[in-house]
Amino acid sequence: MNFDKEFDASGMSCPLPILKTKKALVDMASGQVLKVVSTDSGSVKDMQAFADQTGNSLLSTDEANGKYTFYMKKK
Amino acid sequence: MTTKKMAIIATKGTLDMAYPPFILASTAAALGYEVQVFFTFYGLQLLRKDLSTVMISPLANPAMPMPVPMPVMVQMLPGMESMATMMMKQKLKKHGVASLQELRDLCLEAEVKFVACQMTVDLFEFDKSEFIDNIEYGGAATFLGFAGDTDICLFV
DSSP, X not given: OOOSEEEEETTOOTTXXXXXXXXXXXXXXXXXXXXXXXXXXXXXXXXXXXHHHHOOEEEEEEEETTEEEEEEEOO | OOOOEEEEEEOOOSHHHHHHHHHHHHHHHHTTOEEEEEEOXXXXXXXXXXXXXXXXXXXXXXXXXXXXXXXXXXXXXXXXXXXXXXXXXXXXXXXXXOOHHHHHHXXXXXXXXXXXEHHHHHHTTOOGGGBOSSOXXXXXXXXXXXXXXXXXXXXO
């Protein structure tokens, strides 16, 4: 999937992946896609909850070898 | 969509009890909430410029997981509190949990409003210069003025 910006939240625990996602989205334009990689299993539900409550779209969530990859489209 | 609001009363000043208010406040702010945290009694310790004095004690804390079972008579020995605090901080770091300092900074960056209880400052004769600068001082009525209009209100 194409993306405009990415950051690696590997090793970070709740709530850092969410807080860093929020910060990363700040200087992005509407419609741009952010890729986030996390090792925190809790972030799967939290990223969805973040998207639901902020209006950004979680395009996809993938898991491979203990790494979770999220694509978040800014509203 | 109207902005949601959350108010938290932080009354504890130990390392373990410092996390919930800072985690919830910073996360709520990230979700778009307007957040205010009222620090009263021991919670005021969390507004000090220097957070290194915030500690955890295994004493009277039977739910705290210990590497080895430790009788209360041992827990009360000098240095046990420092050791428990050091071990807890190592554990937090190892698991990628943010430090209190980092979470507090993230709260301030996200414009979470911190209000310090003026009565507690007077009661314990705290020196305001020991607290971080970007906070307000107020009382119960100040807090309730905001809390009365919130979606979530928590006492920690």
